[in-house]
Amino acid sequence: MLTRERLGALVSVLLGVAVVTVSLLLLGSHVPRVPERFVAAGVVVRSPAPDDVASTFPQTRPWSPEETSALVNRLAAVSGVVTAVPDRDFYGQPVIAGRPVPDQVRGQGWAGAALAGHRLTAGSPPVGERDVVVGRALGVPVGGRLTVLTAAGPASWTVSGLVDPPALYVADPTAARLAPGVRAIGLLGRPDIGAVTAAVGTAGTVLTGPARGALEPRADARTRWIGLQVLTAMAALSAFAGVFVVASTFAFVVNQRRRQFGLLRAVGATPRQVRRLVHREALAVGAAASAAGVLLGALAAVPLARVLVDAGLEPAGFTVRWQVWPPLAAFAAGPVVALLGSAVAARRAGRIPPLAALREAAVETRPMTRARWATGLAVAAAAGAAGLATATTDDVRGMATTSLLGAMALIVAATLLGPAVLPALVRALLWPLRGVTGTLVRENALTAVRRTASTAAPVLLTVSFAVFITGNVQTTAGAYAAARDAAVRAPAVLVPDGTPGLADAAVTGTGGAALLPTEVHVDRVAVPAVGLEPAAYRAAVRDPGTAAGSPAALAGDTVALSRSTAQRFGWRPGGVAPVTFADGRRVALRVVAVLEDGAPAGLVLPRDTVRAHDPSALTSAVFLPERPAGASAIGARVVDAASWARQADAEEDRLVWIFTVLLVGVSAGYGAVAVAGTLLMATARRAADLRQLRLVGATRRQVLLTVATESVLVVAVGALLGGVVAWLALQGSMGALREQAGAPVALVVPWPVVSAVVAACLLLALAATVLPARSLAR
């Protein structure tokens, strides 16, 4: 039986299940795609994957040129192998009309064209040092000249041939020079997998079929990871909000049906039977809502997948894979959410005394029971612990999780303890209101403290989530920017413009301090490293200090370590650090210094050493001693230090902001449903009261004014408590940021978001109460 009371619970479970369905469907679709350049190679041998991860999305450890050629020879001898082609992948970006072509930043050796299944459609393969084969869409004819950016800088190349899809192929010797380290060897033909595996031995892993998806670019892996975060957070948030809304709806329903439950108790229902009755009702609502929610979620999955791809939260080409388990799991989630949500209400229903059937008045005696105090304080303590954990952690990902958990716990605690502070809050808020309306509203709110608190709960949820999430994001962004700004002494910074990084040609002659990031492997651990010129770097950046040794001695095969890296590998100044570079060469570096926190990377090397071993590494930024007068080189531009600090994470910030908007959208959507639902119920229930008011002589206007004032009061209470919750939760995040940034952090309160959310709640609340009251008060 679907009553108006249960509608709120039904809609919130329905929405929750829909969001969970979408999230699970998309999570199930998260299969890495085989990169374009390996689609024609049925078997690919990949270099050994790192065991441990010090950088977020590590590459595999490359083979050296000698290892590569030995392995290629072994593989070519396996029966069924037509050719074994090493994948030589490097930075190469065509420049058209003075602008680097966006989204086309990788080049390969011509032999690799066979792995991708690309065929010449005009001209001949690249042979000379500056010959190149490109995609037809660039519009350069065979024999024409094309500027190509490599890590060395822009140069004029001759187009020797064309292929149909976008691509950039150079002669194999050139590719071998640009990409000396190889991470994958593609096999053409129909080799026997067992024989291939035997030939490879421990030198790498053999990938076939969909498993070749492991070769996807790091950027795609990272994008998918962000997508994963968005989807799991959305699913978790909607499950929490679903439980919360069902809990408040059922608390309300049970309160309204006190008499009925009392009667059942009086005629012989045991407390257990009453509890079961409420549970069964919740299950029925949950199952019905689940079915509709799964359907809605399945319908929404395809458009949402497109939105996520457009927003950059999923890699291009991401599509929904239809599987059976996501809808099934989501369908199970509905009744579970409904049962969890109704558990407390059911317990309370079971405790209704039989005499409740004989008492007419719905006056609550005790708004705060001992159990409510105990639970509320326990949850508040848990929230405090989560806040403390957040404030002291140095793990960025862990911080996001604990701070969200802390915020959720705080919301629950505030909802439970709300009735204790409500009377004082109501008196304070209504203090300026004199006259009969004020009295009516105040007495109504104070005689039904529990009811007032449970109508304010959804507003609390909406406001606190919106403020906490946006406040957290903006405060974090501000803190990182401030930390970067504080660390840099240079007045201007040269940054990439339309390219993934700066080529050497753009860097040389600027006289600035350039950062050349690369990745090295220590045994089987991938570690981020950076190449720089120590003197120039110290001039441009505030020195975090040296713990031991002297960074000035950085030259040749030497390295300075961050404190954590030194501890991790047990290296000391004067000792030796054996690393494998991007070209697969193993080099024993001499440790010259250990740096204090704030080092630019785990390993700091001389710039020349990095360049010698990673010919395709790109400079991320150059700190300039003064603002240059002339125009910048191709693919570079100059910004002042402050805007560099702000924009350094611009792309990341953009993704995070989309993420934020999605999360706030989901939680605010729930809030809206719950606010409207509970207030609609509350007003319908008070029909008799309102008619009574009319009978004793209140005008219709006075009745409506009373109802409207009550709604404003409820929203004000919810918004105030929600604001306090968000503020407390943000304190935890700020502690963590202070720890990381090592600098004071300013709390950013997103006032536009706060006002928009509160205004929306107010509007909904007024619509949900005044409109039905208009007909009731006739």
Added chain:
Amino acid sequence: MVTPAVSLADVRRSYRDGAHRVDALAGVTVDFPPGSFTAIMGPSGSGKSTLLHCAAGLDRPTSGTVTVGGTDLGTLDETALTRLRRDRVGFVFQAFNLVSALTAAQNVTLPARLAGRSVSPAALAAALDAVGLTDRAGHRPSQLSGGEQQRVAIARALFSRPAVLFADEPTGALDSRTSRQVLRLLRDLVDEHGQTIVMVTHDPLAATTADEVLMLADGRLVDRLTEVTAESIAARMAALELSC
């Protein structure tokens, strides 16, 4: 001596009202023998409803013991108490208290079904016949008159063949003609089936149906009348109300 159907020994019940303590029952000792029909009267606030609720296990006394059919209610937990009420005790209230979504027949069998017992159609027919509602079985409470609703409530209370039937102002919401019908029904139950009935009322005429009238004032038993006429009861009541 026969075991009383219900027995109260020094039963006290007090409520907290803010800082005040209100004694609704200030030590009541009374036995209701099997097959007796007792009316409880007294001015409002004298504790007569509280007495009924404590005797029926709907409310727990602050001190003292209540025994129903030899079982001390104080030793039972909430579920056991509910089972005892379901099996041994029947109630009829002033405001009928039927579940509005259920038909007359469903209301009658509700306690039995809550107890998990199967309901024979014959037993249901007999119960409805006893209160003269055979032709109203499929009607919902909103389609029944006040008297009919109260008779459904009586049929429900008697369906589990309780040791004792408690009635709280059973005629309070009825006109005098239907009141008489309901009271005659109760009297017949005592005379023909030996049913024990305890009834709270403020109507002297209703009280004359009973074998004995207990007078309560300020939570204490102040009088027992066995020769009951409407006049004697009214006189006694008037005196009590004046003294309050």
